[in-house]
Amino acid sequence: MTNHTEEQALELEALEALFTREEEFEKLSPTSFRLSLLPCQEGEGTDHVAVTLLVEYVPTYPDDPPHWEIQSSKGLDTEALEELKKEVSEAMKREVGAPMMYTIAEFVQDWLRERNKPQQSMYDQMMSRENAAVVEDESDEEEEEGDGDEPQYTGLGDKQLCAATTQVAPKLKQRQTVSTRTRKTVTAQETPRRECFGRMRVSSKAKTTRNFCPIEDHLLRKGNSSSMHMHVPLGVNLHA
Structure with a gap:
């Protein structure tokens, strides 16, 4: 015990x-x-x-x-x-x-x-409290002013996309112009080719539908065969 x-x-x-x-x-x-x-x-x-x-x-x-x-x-x-x-x-x-x-x-x-500090008089204590209150009020006012000066955020487009669009738009326009010129150039180059291909198709079709022999074809190009006198040797097949 x-x-x-x-x-x-x-x-x-x-x-x-x-x-x-x-x-x-x-x-x-x-x-x-x-x-x-x-x-x-x-x-x-x-x-x-x-x-x-x-x-x-x-x-x-x-x-x-x-x-x-x-x-x-x-x-x-x-x-x-x-x-x-x-x-x-x-x-x-x-x-x-x-x-x-x-x-x-x-x-x-x-x-x-x-806490070992000299004791303040009643007047000094009152002034210290007032000064502290003034400093606190000024700090609050500065914070409010700072909040008012800050620009408001209105969206991603306003802050980023506008600047980017300004830079991209001329490039897009330039590309469209180049694309238009390229199409015109290609069209101009393809026109003779298309006409040539058209004649080739017509010629090919003519060759497949016409059954004239070379002599008849030659006579048709020179004139009406009925108005011309031909001496064809016996035994010659004109449609051979």
């Missing part, structure tokens, strides 16, 4: 030995103490913020968190103090089961270092 009283006494001795600055650690009873914490080590800088913790062990500490509160503070507003209380409570829950107050003291000192 854990001896809680012994563990508590040993932790008090350790804290008293570690926090040696004036009024940094004060033992109030065998189960309670006061711990004043600063962000800077002695002689290392100016302490603009500070807190004093009042701690009292419960009978089951360290198996359960101690009772504690922020007794006093310096340079911290109410919102910051509420944030510190929440974070310290969460840290204590994580450390349950072992003496934790030295770990908690280091955690608080780190938190104070992050």
